[in-house]
Amino acid sequence: MPSNAGDNNKKIRLAPATESDVGLILWFIKQLALYEKAPDQVTATEDLLRQNLFGPRPYAEVILAHVTDDSGCEQPAGFALYFHNFSTWVGRPGLYLEDLFVCAEYRGLGIGRMLLEQLARVARDRQCGRMEWVVLDWNQPARGFYASLGAKEMNEWIICRADGRALEDMAAM
Numbered sequence: 325m326p327s328n329a330g331d332n333n334k335k336i337r338l339a340p341a342t343e344s345d346v347g348l349i350l351w352f353i354k355q356l357a358l359y360e361k362a363p364d365q366v367t368a369t370e371d372l373l374r375q376n377l378f379g380p381r382p383y384a385e386v387i388l389a390h391v392t393d394d395s396g397c398e399q400p401a402g403f404a405l406y407f408h409n410f411s412t413w414v415g416r417p418g419l420y421l422e423d424l425f426v427c428a429e430y431r432g433l434g435i436g437r438m439l440l441e442q443l444a445r446v447a448r449d450r451q452c453g454r455m456e457w458v459v460l461d462w463n464q465p466a467r468g469f470y471a472s473l474g475a476k477e478m479n480e481w482i483i484c485r486a487d488g489r490a491l492e493d494m495a496a497m
């Protein structure tokens with residue numbers, strides 16, 4: 325999947341993450357949490373990511389974006405973490421984008437678009453019926469960006485979540 329593009333004398337490379345990238349993935353997760361004003365909510369660790377992304381049963385996959393400037397220095401620029409779900413109505417898997425983040429200094433280079441285009445190709449090649457993600461209601465730049473790519477907001481759907489004590493209680497019923 326390596327993909328190269330870029331402008332402004334910068335080369336952008338997309339590639340699947342490997343186990344050696346676990347520290348970088350955690351760094352991106354923490355950067356995203358800072359952006360979303362929730363840094364204290366990250367409980368992921370490198371060990372958990374290693375086990376759950378690269379262990380015997382990987383639960384998700386990651387694409388990393390790197391930028392190389394004209395001096396030849398490659399820097400991490402963004403990531404997308406995704407996994408498969410299943411639509412009973414469509415009868416096919418779907419691709420669910422859990423997180424997409426581009427570092428502020430690299431926004432405007434097309435990295436977010438490149439990551440979404442790559443995910444769309446993964447979904448198409450794996451015969452997924454759809455690709456879905458959520459966006460925070462206050463994140464107008466992201467909402468506008470997604471709309472410009474043809475994504476539609478599904479306002480009639482409400483996300484429900486059970487975690488922590490609620491999940492434990494539900495499992496014990």
